[in-house]
Amino acid sequence: MSENVGRWLRDEIENAILSYEFAPGERLDETVLANRFGVSRTPVREALMQLDAIGLIEIRPRRGAIVIDPGPHRIYEMFEVMAELEGLAGSLAARRLDKASREAITATHGRCEQSAGAGDSDAYYYDNEEFHKAIYAASRSDFLQEQCVQLHRRLRPYRRLQLRVRNRLSTSFSEHCAIVDAIFAGDGDEARRLLRTHVGIQGERFSDLVASMATR
Amino acid sequence: MSENVGRWLRDEIENAILSYEFAPGERLDETVLANRFGVSRTPVREALMQLDAIGLIEIRPRRGAIVIDPGPHRIYEMFEVMAELEGLAGSLAARRLDKASREAITATHGRCEQSAGAGDSDAYYYDNEEFHKAIYAASRSDFLQEQCVQLHRRLRPYRRLQLRVRNRLSTSFSEHCAIVDAIFAGDGDEARRLLRTHVGIQGERFSDLVASMATR
DNA sequence: ATTGTCATTCTTGTATACACAAACATTGAC
DNA sequence: GTCAATGTTTGTGTATACAAGAATGACAAT
Structure with a gap:
């Protein structure tokens, strides 16, 4: 559990995406993820922002994050x-x-x-x-x-x-x-x-x- | 002001770094940045996480963000x-x-x-x-x-x-x-x-x- | 029956508060 | 005089509360 929860979540979600657990096009609900991993929304959002910066997901303003389908x-x-x-x-x-x-x-x-x-x-x-x-x-x-x-x-x-x-x-x-x-x-x-x-x-x-x- | 404050800040800070306003090695204080741009710490953190993912800054757990000196x-x-x-x-x-x-x-x-x-x-x-x-x-x-x-x-x-x-x-x-x-x-x-x-x-x-x- | 509008609800975006860890300084002992 | 230990301060990490925007469904009007 890599020091801080944000990074850990980033890796966790990244793996889930790369292993097709989260399918391309799928919507990633912050609250759902937060519950699933037993943390608050804040670190989840941090993880999502990073994944967006890397290009694995796309965050459309006020409309949530979706897994990119290359x-x-x-x-x-x-x-x-x-x-x-x-x-x-x-x-x-x-x-x-x-x-x-x-x-x-x-x-x-x-x-x-x-x-x-x-x-x-x-x-x-x-x-x-x-x-x-x-x-x-x-x-x-x-x-x-x-x-x-x-x-x-x-x-x-x-x-x-x-x-x-x-x-x-x-x-x-x-x-x-x-x-x-x-x-x-x-x-x-x-x-x-x-x-x-x-x-x-x-x-x-x-x-x-x-x-x-x-x-x- | 690109829809949401986080992205705007990301671009803003990115430009500041690329134009040497924030020098390599310099420490980026979340509170200072928040005051400077007149927002709370939350979007500042989001911007910093993205810049970290891109590789422009480095965030060391519990020790803050510093501008990377390539x-x-x-x-x-x-x-x-x-x-x-x-x-x-x-x-x-x-x-x-x-x-x-x-x-x-x-x-x-x-x-x-x-x-x-x-x-x-x-x-x-x-x-x-x-x-x-x-x-x-x-x-x-x-x-x-x-x-x-x-x-x-x-x-x-x-x-x-x-x-x-x-x-x-x-x-x-x-x-x-x-x-x-x-x-x-x-x-x-x-x-x-x-x-x-x-x-x-x-x-x-x-x-x-x-x-x-x-x-x- | 279909379309448009309005309201409700759900989810995201931002702020603030609190907890905790690390750095720094000060004081005391050897 | 130096080193260590402890307290203080500063700043990050997480949670929660609140606000604002978008999606959805219902109801009315054509």
Whole structure:
């Protein structure tokens, strides 16, 4: 319970939104939330204001807060930006790689290999996240790292959908291998290119998924 | 006075921070702010929470809010990310250019030409901003556009410093020309490359500036 | 039957009050 | 003279009360 109730609530509500417990478009009633969490309205409002600032909900003056529904197109756009940022992170990582970062990447990459080999998509989902975070950290750019982590977080629910797709798991891992090679070889441009497509593909896969669901 | 006091205060305080009225490191006292703006502490707190979420200030539990001092290195990192995002925007703009965007770019580019020719760095500062925003819009990616505008806003104070540097004004404009050519020619890769260096240079200039001030 | 207006009710927006924690200063002891 | 402990003060964190605006439903008029 992170020091003050406002922050705790922010994280709590954020998780609820990202896990679809609060559905997109749903109205968030301050009083209801306050009762549910056993606090007064004040910290609830503080949490909501923060989520509004982050862009997860929208507060319309005098009309309450609703969960933002990004919509397939906007999610694709977010993947597009994510791909670009990850590409930059990879490029910087390749140029600035030091021992600690190299070991972190090797370790997380190894864990991905295990879970991919075992076909455990839940484990891979988690290990994959750590692998990408290791690359962000290796970029040695605090700001970039923060931006990447934040976007990654917002895209998390949509990533998860795709790992169940046939062969995606092993394809993803082989892409990781090429990325690691490029970074360790100090080839920034190649790392950038590989990461950009690696992440960009997820946006396209997501579009395909939505398209196939729409025609169904 | 934007509908509700909280938002108004958020914008008001944000501007005060970005214009250095509230200096980096300065402590923001809720009661003082409330008196200054003639409101109670509640909307002040809401504004502060939002600014914290955006990353402009830091609220340490039970110890109040302080204005974040990004520091030269972090500002450089921010320019680095900005360069990447603008590069993407330019690349998309080149591919997706339509009539309206083309006209918007031409118009803002023309205004830059005038103010650059007149040597009016204040006017150029404003026109330059509009020019870049026209490119964001031309990318046809709402999310990217929002991200760019937000980062642009945060970097605004540091951009301003540099336009006074000798020859920067005319150099900047000639870079604009090349960028416009690439976008209008539909050459996404070239537009990306040019924009990346155009913006990246600003980060480097900023570093130079800080270095020269430090040795002084 | 449909539409428009008014009133009621519900929810948000703001203010104020109170509680509690942290920083600071003052005093006393070693 | 210095350090520690305690009291005071200041300012944040939470709750609650009150005001104002929006949604909803009912009733009347066309």
